[in-house]
Amino acid sequence: MSTPFDLKRTSQTARERIFAKLNAAQRAPMPEPDTAAYYAQATPKWPNEIERLKHWARTMRRFNTQIHWVNADNWTQILCAVVRDKQIGNILLPMNTAHGQAAHQALAQHAPKIQSCGFERPIEDWKDELFDRVDAGFTNICAGIAQTGTLLLWPDAQQPRSMSLVPPIHIALFDTTTLHDDFFSAMQSLELAHNTPSNLVLISSPSKTSDIQLTLAFGAHGPRDLVVLAQLPAHIALADVEEAA
Helix, strand or coil: CCCHHHHHHHHHHHHHHHHHHHHHCCCCCCCCCCHHHHHHHHCCCCCCHHHHHHHHHHHHHCCCCEEEEECCCCHHHHHHHHHHHCCCCEEEECCCCHHHHHHHHHHHHHCCCCEEEECCCCHHHCHHHHHHHCCEEEEEECEEECCCCEEEECCCCCCCHHHHHCCCEEEEEEEHHHEECCHHHHHHHHCCCCCCCCCCEEECCCCEEECCCCCEEECCCCCCEEEEEEECCCCCCHHHHHCCC
16 A cells, blocks of 8 residues: 555656656757847838828827827927816826926916926825825826837836826827837837836726726726827928828
C-alpha cells in the first residue's frame, strides 16, 4: 500500500525526469520579430497629415469625444468658452506647468467666476473636495495615435492620474504635431523601451461601460465627458480639418 510519502517521492521523480529532458534538449535561438515591418503593413496610409488628422478625429468622435480645433493663439479662448458652455464652476489645473498657468490666467481674466485649483495638497487632505466639488480636470497630452483614435496621457507629479480620472469632465490639450500613425510609432518617439513610465494612459473616449442588456452608460468609472482641444500647427488652417472631420 502506497503511503503519502511514496506518492510525493514518485511525483518528485517524475518531475525531475521531465526537467532533465527539457534541460538536455537542444536550444535554438528564436529570431526577433520585425515589429516595425508588422506595423508598417498593418497600419493604414494617409495621403497627407490633414487626412490623417481627420481620420483620428472621426474615430474619436464616434465614441462621444468632443473635439475643438484650436491653434497656439486661441486655445485659451476656446477653453474659456468650453468651461462656460458646460457650466463648470470648479476646475483642477496643473498649476506648475506652462499650459496650466496659461489656462489659469485666461480663466481669471475671461471667466472670473470659475474657481481654479491645483493639485498641491496630498490627496488624503482633500479627497472629499476632489470627488464632490471639482467639476473638471485639465491636462495636456503627450502623443496621439491616428489609427485607433487614441490619446496618450503621461501622468506625473504635476498632473497625476487623479486629475484626469476623478472629475466628471476631462479637458485635454493635444498638440497635433505629436500625432503618430500607430502605437509602435508613438512608442518609438517617446522612447518607451528605455523610458517606461509607471503609468501611461491610453484614452479613446469618455469612460463608458455596458450592462448585460447592452445599455451603454458614460461616466461610471471615470469622466463622462472628454473634451479635446486639438492644437494645429501654423501651416494647417482650421478650415482644412473642420469640413469633414
